[in-house]
Amino acid sequence: PLVGQCCHQCTPDSQVSRKKLGQNSSLGFHNLLSVNETHTRYRGWLVRRVCCALFVSGCKVYASPVRNRLERVCQSNRYPRGKRIRRRGLEIRFVGWVMLKMFASMFDSIQINLNHLPALHRASQEVNGSLLVYVYVRQSIVDCALLPLVLFCHNLRVPYTLCPFQINSYFLRSILQKVGVVLLPPSALTEQDAEMNSLYSSVMTSLVRELLHEDQAISVGVSAESGLGSQWLARIRHLIKEGSVPDVSLVPVGISYDCVPKTSIQVGLSSVLQWLWSFVWRRPGGSVRIHLAQPFSLKEMCESGRCRVDEWLPLQDLLLPVILNNSVFGRRRMSWLLPSSHYASELKEGPPPERDLSIAITLHLIFSATSCMAVMSTSLVSSLFLYRHRKGVSASLLCHDVAWLTEEVLFRNRDVGFGGSLADVVHYSLSLLAPHLVIAAAPSGLVFYPFIVPRPSLAATLHLALQAQIVTHTFILEVVGACAVSAMLCEVAGSGVSDMEFDVVLCESELTERALQLCHLLPPGFMPPCQSPQSFALDAVDSLVRCGILIMEEVARDVPICDFWKKEGVLTWTTSDDPYHSDSDCEEQDLRSYKISQPSQCPEMLFFLCSMLAGPLRTLCWTTTGLDLLHSSLPGMCVVCLRDSFVWKLGETFRIYWQKENIIFMFSLVYNQLKIRIFVFLLP
Numbered sequence: 185p186l187v188g189q190c191c192h193q194c195t196p197d198s199q200v201s202r203k204k205l206g207q208n209s210s211l212g213f214h215n216l217l218s219v220n221e222t223h224t225r226y227r228g229w230l231v232r233r234v235c236c237a238l239f240v241s242g243c244k245v246y247a248s249p250v251r252n253r254l255e256r257v258c259q260s261n262r263y264p265r266g267k268r269i270r271r272r273g274l275e276i277r278f279v280g281w282v283m284l285k286m287f288a289s290m291f292d293s294i295q296i297n298l299n300h301l302p303a304l305h306r307a308s309q310e311v312n313g314s315l316l317v318y319v320y321v322r323q324s325i326v327d328c329a330l331l332p333l334v335l336f337c338h339n340l341r342v343p344y345t346l347c348p349f350q351i352n353s354y355f356l357r358s359i360l361q362k363v364g365v366v367l368l369p370p371s372a373l374t375e376q377d378a379e380m381n382s383l384y385s386s387v388m389t390s391l392v393r394e395l396l397h398e399d400q401a402i403s404v405g406v407s408a409e410s411g412l413g414s415q416w417l418a419r420i421r422h423l424i425k426e427g428s429v430p431d432v433s434l435v436p437v438g439i440s441y442d443c444v445p446k447t448s449i450q451v452g453l454s455s456v457l458q459w460l461w462s463f464v465w466r467r468p469g470g471s472v473r474i475h476l477a478q479p480f481s482l483k484e485m486c487e488s489g490r491c492r493v494d495e496w497l498p499l500q501d502l503l504l505p506v507i508l509n510n511s512v513f514g515r516r517r518m519s520w521l522l523p524s525s526h527y528a529s530e531l532k533e534g535p536p537p538e539r540d541l542s543i544a545i546t547l548h549l550i551f552s553a554t555s556c557m558a559v560m561s562t563s564l565v566s567s568l569f570l571y572r573h574r575k576g577v578s579a580s581l582l583c584h585d586v587a588w589l590t591e592e593v594l595f596r597n598r599d600v601g602f603g604g605s606l607a608d609v610v611h612y613s614l615s616l617l618a619p620h621l622v623i624a625a626a627p628s629g630l631v632f633y634p635f636i637v638p639r640p641s642l643a644a645t646l647h648l649a650l651q652a653q654i655v656t657h658t659f660i661l662e663v664v665g666a667c668a669v670s671a672m673l674c675e676v677a678g679s680g681v682s683d684m685e686f687d688v689v690l691c692e693s694e695l696t697e698r699a700l701q702l703c704h705l706l707p708p709g710f711m712p713p714c715q716s717p718q719s720f721a722l723d724a725v726d727s728l729v730r731c732g733i734l735i736m737e738e739v740a741r742d743v744p745i746c747d748f749w750k751k752e753g754v755l756t757w758t759t760s761d762d763p764y765h766s767d768s769d770c771e772e773q774d775l776r777s778y779k780i781s782q783p784s785q786c787p788e789m790l791f792f793l794c795s796m797l798a799g800p801l802r803t804l805c806w807t808t809t810g811l812d813l814l815h816s817s818l819p820g821m822c823v824v825c826l827r828d829s830f831v832w833k834l835g836e837t838f839r840i841y842w843q844k845e846n847i848i849f850m851f852s853l854v855y856n857q858l859k860i861r862i863f864v865f866l867l868p
Contacts, residue, residue: 185597186210186479188300188342188436188556194490194548198433198480211284213473216337217288238412240281244339245273246308276342283333290326290445292468295601296334297475307433307479308341308401313434314479315396317420318343319549321438321557321709322413324445325349331437333472341625343401346416348375366391375412394533396420396429406550408709411521414546418522420425421542422484428441433479436549438557440601442470443616444650450470452804471617473558473601484547490714493540502704515717516704550709558601559593559654561586565613569621569638570645571795572788577636583610589655592731598658617651620644643710649799656796660710662731665724666793668698669734669780689737692776699724702797705804725778732777733790 190198221231224238231238287294300605307314318335320327328345336342342366351357353369360367366388372378379385395402406413423429485491493675497514519541568577568585577585583606593600602609614621621644638644656663672690683741699721703711711720728734780790 185594185599187599188297188438188475188552189546190478190480191485191552191712191714194485195480195490196307196488197484198478210854211301213295214298216296216334217284218293219284235723237281238592240277241336242560243277243280243336245276245336246341272860275359275362276336276364279359280333280336282336283329285792286831287330287333288468290468290470292471294330294334294472296338297473297599300476300478301338301340303479304335304340304435304476314481315399315429315431316341316343316401316435316479317417317432317482318401318403318435318437318476319417319553320403320405320436321553322348322407323439323441326445327405327439328403330366330439330472330474333400334476341401343403344395345403346405346413348405348412350374350802355731379415385415388416389422392419393414393423393428396423396432406546406553408550408707410520411546411708413520414543417549418539418542418545421545424486431481431483434482434485434549435479436477436552436556438475438477438553438555439652440473440475442472442557442560442601442613443564470562471560471601473560473599474779475556475558475599477552477556482545485548486541491541491544491545491548493537494541499704503701515713518543518547518708521708544713547708547713551712554654554657554709556599557654558599559656559658560600560651561602561609561613562616563651563654564589564593565610565617566602566648567655567796569636570648570652570799572792574638576635579610579634579636582636583607586610586613591657593658594846596658606772612655617648620647652796657710659793660706661720661724661727662733663796664699664702664706664721665695665728665792666733666790667702667797668695668721668724669728669790670794671698677693688780690734690778690780692778695725695778696721707800729778731789732781735781737777737779 191211219239221227221235224231224235224242226238240378304316307316318331319330325347328347328349342364344366346366347360347368349368350373351360357367357370368378369381369384372381372384384730392402403418404413404438406417408595420429420432420666424431442721495514496517499516502514502516517540519539522539564569565582568582568589572585573582586609587606590600602612604612614623619643620638620639624635624637625633638648646750672694675687676688696718700717703717703720711717725734729736
């Protein structure tokens with residue numbers, strides 16, 4: 185499927201312009217590691233042996249037209265001497281050749297989607313073309329090397345890469361700086377420590393300004409868990425707002441691994457050599473698939489007004505009215521994605537909406553980059569082991585479920601990063617996940633069939649959960665809707681009804697209300713900021729109808745429904761994102777209700793979807809329940825005391841109970857201070 189399209193709500197002009205310039209057919213994929221003599225201008229047996237070096241020597245290197253960058257940065261800020269960043273064509277080609285050889289020993293293949301490369305070529309060749317800023321979601325230090333190598337091998341401008349890892353070796357630092365890698369200062373252990381230095385922040389802002397003035401490209405990695413990297417996007421937006429830069433084109437990049445390479449935060453020469461030496465004695469394993477999405481205008485996104493931040497509220501302001509049987513309109517504010525200390529001191533932006541708009545852009549880029557990631561075979565198998573076959577499964581049934589899940593992923597317009605026969609795909613995935621699985625032979629008559637069980641260890645569970653996150657992102661609408669259905673079924677079962685056998689009529693308003701409550705707890709990247717939570721909750725309910733879990737029933741209503749519904753004094757909503765929505769007071773609608781379908785696979789599909797959020801919700805329940813056992817308060821903690829007990833249902837097996845006289849309701853969870861691993865949730 186064609187992935188990586190521009191958002192039609194935030195950037196309609198960019199989408200229309202790219203469609204006029206783009207192609208109608210798919211250009212396919214290119215294996216970056218498959219270099220032969222056809223990629224060079226020469227032929228012969230000697231060329232076949234040195235084709236990689238000849239290919240790298242023929243790649244285009246864009247020289248910087250400006251020579252006095254250091255002086256211009258020094259004029260605007262005090263700059264430490266001796267930290268010059270130079271780019272030389274010979275060094276870039278040498279490093280490119282080394283990385284091709286290194287990745288050939290690490291991966292089986294690196295597949296590049298060629299669909300949007302022509303648009304990037306046109307932007308690079310124009311005299312006053314677009315300034316390109318590539319944005320990807322951080323997974324490993326390999327991300328920083330993969331993206332520049334891909335662009336270099338396709339004759340695109342190699343971007344200045346903002347590396348968030350500390351490089352201890354002086355030799356590596358000098359080489360990386362010469363090829364355009366912006367490193368942390370040696371005195372800072374982490375990226376957070378560097379951002380606390382006001383001199384570093386001001387110098388980096390000036391450096392970004394000068395790079396964009398030179399028409400240089402920039403590569404930025406953003407962490408969805410901690411929000412690190414969002415400060416670079418805030419700097420670029422601030423430069424556009426003050427008029428230093430007219431506009432930039434943002435390019436979301438989706439990088440998918442069969443197995444994410446493990447790297448440490450601090451990198452030295454000895455650790456790099458040991459890491460490379462480990463690949464000498466083993467065969468390359470796993471593949472990588474990279475999607476470069478359509479470029480879109482950052483200025484257009486800021487001026488479109490679709491990412492509304494005036495309705496953003498703290499999480500406790502959204503959840504407390506639900507507990508008190510009230511309704512509130514708004515969206516969860518994720519202020520931790522952009523530290524306020526950095527934003528106030530460096531960008532000097534006073535109003536909170538300006539900071540929230542920068543956070544909204546970061547959220548949209550995380551969502552866009554994650555949406556164009558391919559679903560790898562190891563992700564499918566990991567999700568089946570975690571959410572469907574926790575107690576083990578036979579190889580034949582696993583092949584059947586992989587085929588079914590692949591069709592469901594493709595039906596949702598997501599790319600899959602594998603091909604070949606079904607047996608080969610499953611065998612390949614099991615070989616990569618073998619350290620986290622237990623494979624045995626189950627006798628059946630005279631034949632022994634393989635039986636696979638996930639290894640009962642915390643490391644295995646965390647690894648499978650990390651691989652399966654992209655599957656949860658693909659089915660997030662169905663997952664939220666299934667949890668809402670599960671919550672209502674649990675409520676019906678708790679009311680004393682027995683032997684219901686799923687023959688229950690569910691009201692759309694109740695389903696939407698429960699789906700909305702869960703939307704406020706979703707981690708970044710699962711919901712675009714340009715879509716309201718109300719609209720997302722309605723889409724979640726509709727998705728269950730499309731996949732056959734719910735059957736819609738029309739129930740006539742005597743009272744016309746306008747812009748809201750009244751129920752027990754509580755105002756709820758209809759979606760306002762529909763462009764064909766009518767404000768007429770005379771328009772009548774029908775109250776829709778749903779019943780659960782009765783196919784044999786419906787309950788199993790419902791439980792499979794609910795299990796995708798069972799782990800994070802259980803962790804959230806345990807953490808929130810145990811916070812009142814702490815004797816000391818945490819910085820920035822929000823405490824809301826309630827006298828009445830309540831039950832907040834989020835699903836069948838993950839309901840949150842508080843039955844105490846004084847209830848401590850805390851949602852300011854600080855990851856580094858609590859020293860606990862929350863799977864995907866990091867709440868402000």
